[in-house]
Structures are given as C-alpha cells and as structure tokens.
Amino acid sequence: MGIGLGTGYLSPVKTLMLWFQDRKGLATGLAVAGFGAAKAIASPIMQKLLTSLGDGGIYQMFLILAAVYFVMMFVGHLLLAKPADWHEPVRQEKGQKAFDVIKTKPVVFIGIWIMFYLNITCGLALISQEKMIIKCIGFGAMAGVLSSITAVFNAGGRLGFSAWADSMKDRNTIYKIIFILSIIATALVIVTQGIDKQGANIINGNPTSMALTILVLVLLFVVNAGYGGGFSNVPTLLSDHFGMQNISAIHGITLSAWAIAGLTGNQVATLIVNKIGTPSDITVDGHVYSINPTGYQAVLYLTIVLYIISLLVSIFLVGGKKKKEAN
DSSP: OHHHHHHHHHHHHHHHHHHOSTTHHHHHHHHHHHHHHHHHHHHHHHHHHHHHHOTTHHHHHHHHHHHHHHHHHHHHHHHOOOOTTOOOOOTTTOOSOHHHHHHHSHHHHHHHHHHHHHHHHHHHHHHTTHHHHHHHTTOGGGHHHHHHHHHHHHHHHHHHHHHHHTTSSSTHHHHHHHHHHHHHHHHHHHHHTHHHHHHHHHHHTOOOOHHHHHHHHHHHHHHHHHHHHHHHTHHHHHHHHHOSTTHHHHHHHHTHHHHHHHHHHHHHHHHHHHHSSOOEEEEETTEEEEEOHHHHHHHHHHHHHHHHHHHHHIIIIIOOOOOOOOO
16 A cells, blocks of 8 residues: 555656646645545545445445546546656666765755654644544534544645745745744644643533634644645655656655654654543543543644754755756
8 A cells, every 4th residue: 555655646746747847836736635635535435435334344445445546546547648848868868866866965855854754743643633632622523524624724735835835936935834833833732731721621521711722723723734735845845956857756765754754653642642641531422532631732742842843954954045947
C-alpha cells in the first residue's frame, strides 16, 4: 500500500506543475486537496458499507473499493500526459542526479525536510487525538461531523495556501504564515487551559465555556489547514529551488519526512496522553468513553515547541530568497 501510495502520488504532481508553470501552487493544491478530501468523502462511504454488509463486511468492503478505485485509477492513468513542449531528459542527458542537485543547496534542502517533518509530526500528534479532544469540549455526539469538517479545513489548506503562495515572491513565506498561525492558536489554548478546563467541566457535569470551545475548535481547524498547506507547498517550493528536471526524485526523498513523521507523531502524542493526567469515564449517546483532558492539553506543549523550531528553520535555513523560475 505504501509503495503504491508514494508512486501514485508523485507522478501526477510533477505532471501538473509542468502543465501550469505560472500557477504551480494552484495546480498541485487541487491534486493534493483531493488527496486530503478522501477522508471526508471515503470515510462515511466506508462506514455505510461496513454497516450494511453485516458479518464479513470489512472483507467485502475492500473488494468493492478495490474494483471502484481500479477503474478510476486506470482511467486516470490513460489521461495522464506531459505537455507536448516538455522534453523529459533520458538518463544519459540528465547530467546531475537528484542527490547531486540537492548538494548544490544542502542547507536549504535540510531546512525544507526538517520543517516539513515537524509540521507533519505536529499535525498528526493533534489529529490522532482529535476525536477525544472533541469529546472533551462537549461535542461527543458530533465527533464524526466535526472530524469531517476538520478534514475540509485540511483539504482547504492544501488548496488555499498553495494558491496563495503563487502570488508571493518567496514561496517559503507561506510556511512562515502557517507556523505563526499554528503557534498563536496553540498558545491561546495553552494559556486558557481550554482542553483541560472543558474536559473537567464535562467530567464533573458542569456547564462548558463557549469561548474555550471556540478556541479549541479554531486550534483544530488551524492545525488541519496548516498540515494540509505545508504538505501541498513542498513540491512547488522544491521546484523553485532545485528546478523541474529531477523534481520527482527530490520530492520523493523529501517525502521520507512524511513517512518518519507517521512513525513518530501519533506515537509521541499517545505516549504523552498515557503518561500525563488521569483518564475519566464519560457517557456519550449511551456509550462510555475514557478521556484524559490533562494529557491532551500536555500534547500542546510539545507541538508549540516544534512549531517554534519550524518557524526558526523556515527563517534561518530555508531563508527568504526570491522565487526562481523552474528549469
């Protein structure tokens, strides 16, 4: 699955950048937004299939999805083509390989890799606890709906931040904006102890604060949008610095940050929640859930530090160089 996902993700992104040289961010943002919107589209469909198919439903669901996705992807690959005026260098013509190109600006590449990794780690750390945080602020019955809304912000961030970056001289500016917004939203919930206080109110049966609820929801929306925007701007930022000839290989190397973040973000957040605070039971729609508001709040101390480091990396390692035309 991982090999197929990585391979299928890279080729369309490069092709779109070749077709839309002047609006690379908008083009890749549309593609990557579709990638993110799958959560909002496929999740309810999968849940409906599981419910309606009964025993053995998960097995039948995967067969149905396999058939549908095969048809969609097969038609897509028939339509995928590079512009007629693009000359794809053959191996003998390429000259510098991907790692050689990276060596021309090693500090910039390292900076892009680090801030990409940290942004994804922060996003996954919070998103992995998202439904439980929603229960902590009194919206347990709407956890599924709000999770779909955050998915829309995730997809919107992929499209919106990428399209916005097209109008900037330096595409790295969009990362500074993402990190600043994430720091502000996280800091507000830390200062107000929003998750911890709301969770305590839910556990003790006290009224919740609408202001704190709004702050926590804004945090979830901002982090999801920043997670998506940081994801979708990577290929275009790389193409601005390293050109188009080796962009798929360079982009693929950079996506190793995504893979490693997938191994650390969720796990670190779960470790913090398990080690800090005391779980308490609450009842939502007749179901009993164990929540740990103090643990979820503690995750924010990690993410705000990582967001600050990401901002510093964006400023001092990736820098503020003017946008270069892709080769």
